[in-house]
Amino acid sequence: MTNGAGVGIRRFSCLVRNVLFEMAMNLTNRTLGDIAATIPASTRVFLRNRLDFCCKGQRSTLSEACRERGLEAAAIADEITREAHQHSELEVWAQRSNADLVSHIIEHFHAGLRRDVPPLIEAAARVERVHANKDAVPSGLAAHLDILWRELSAHMAKEETILFPLLLAPDSGRAAAPVRRMLEEHESHGRALERTRDLTGDLEAPANACATWRALYDGLENLEAQLMEHVHLENNILFLRALEAS
Ligand SMILES: [Fe+2]
Numbered sequence: 001m002t003n004g005a006g007v008g009i010r011r012f013s014c015l016v017r018n019v020l021f022e023m024a025m026n027l028t029n030r031t032l033g034d035i036a037a038t039i040p041a042s043t044r045v046f047l048r049n050r051l052d053f054c055c056k057g058q059r060s061t062l063s064e065a066c067r068e069r070g071l072e073a074a075a076i077a078d079e080i081t082r083e084a085h086q087h088s089e090l091e092v093w094a095q096r097s098n099a100d101l102v103s104h105i106i107e108h109f110h111a112g113l114r115r116d117v118p119p120l121i122e123a124a125a126r127v128e129r130v131h132a133n134k135d136a137v138p139s140g141l142a143a144h145l146d147i148l149w150r151e152l153s154a155h156m157a158k159e160e161t162i163l164f165p166l167l168l169a170p171d172s173g174r175a176a177a178p179v180r181r182m183l184e185e186h187e188s189h190g191r192a193l194e195r196t197r198d199l200t201g202d203l204e205a206p207a208n209a210c211a212t213w214r215a216l217y218d219g220l221e222n223l224e225a226q227l228m229e230h231v232h233l234e235n236n237i238l239f240l241r242a243l244e245a246s
C-alpha cells in the first residue's frame with residue numbers, strides 16, 4: 001500500500017467514526033423509525049424496552065417515546081450505541097433498492113408468517129382445551145390469532161399482487177393511495193399484537209405451564225418481534241420512499 005493510500009484510509013476511518021459519534025449524540029432528537037432505518041441494531045433495544053418503532057415510528061422522537069414509557073432517553077441512546085458496535089454486521093436496508101427490499105420482505109417475512117402462524121393457532125387451541133380449568137389459560141387466544149391470520153393473509157396478498165409491483169414500477173409515486181391503506185392495516189396488526197399480550201398476561205407463562213404452553217408464548221414473542229421488524233421495513237423505508245416521491 002502506498003503512503004497516500006494509507007492516509008486516505010485513515011481519513012476515511014476517522015470520518016466514519018465522527019459520523020457514528022454525531023449519530024449517537026443526536027439520537028434522542030430523532031424519530032424511532034429514522035433510528036431503526038439507519039442503525040439496524042437499534043430495533044433489538046426498542047423491542048427489549050417495548051418502544052414502538054414500526055407503526056408509531058414516524059410519530060415521536062426517542063426523547064418523547066421514552067418519556068411516555070417512563071424511560072431515560074440518554075440511557076436508551078447509550079444502549080443503542082453499544083448494540084450498534086456489537087452488531088455492525090446487520091444489513092442497513094435503507095441503503096438497498098426497492099427491489100432488494102421487496103424480495104427480502106417476501107422471502108423472509110411473508111414466508112415466515114405463512115410457516116409460523118398456523119402452527120401457533122393450533123398450539124393455542126390445544127393449550128386452551130387441555131388447560132381449560134386453569135386460571136391463567138389464555139381464553140380466546142386461538143380465535144384471536146385466527147382473525148389476525150386472516151387479516152395478515154389478505155394484507156400480504158394485496159402487497160404482493162398490487163402494491164409491490166407498483167413500487168417496482170418506474171413511477172412509484174402512483175403507489176401513494178395503496179400505501180396509505182396498508183399503513184392503516186399495519187395499525188390494525190399493532191392493535192392485534194397488543195390484544196395478544198392482554199390475553200396472555202404479557203406472554204408470561206405460569207410457573208406450572210407445560211412445554212407446549214411455554215413454546216406457544218415463545219413463538220408468539222418471536223411473531224411479535226418479526227412482525228414489528230417487517231412493518232418497520234415497510235413503513236419506515238419502503239413505503240416512506242413512495243410517499244416522499246408522490
Ligand atoms: Fe408485508
Ligand SMILES: [Fe+2]
Pocket residue numbers: 155159182186231234
Ligand atoms: Fe405490510
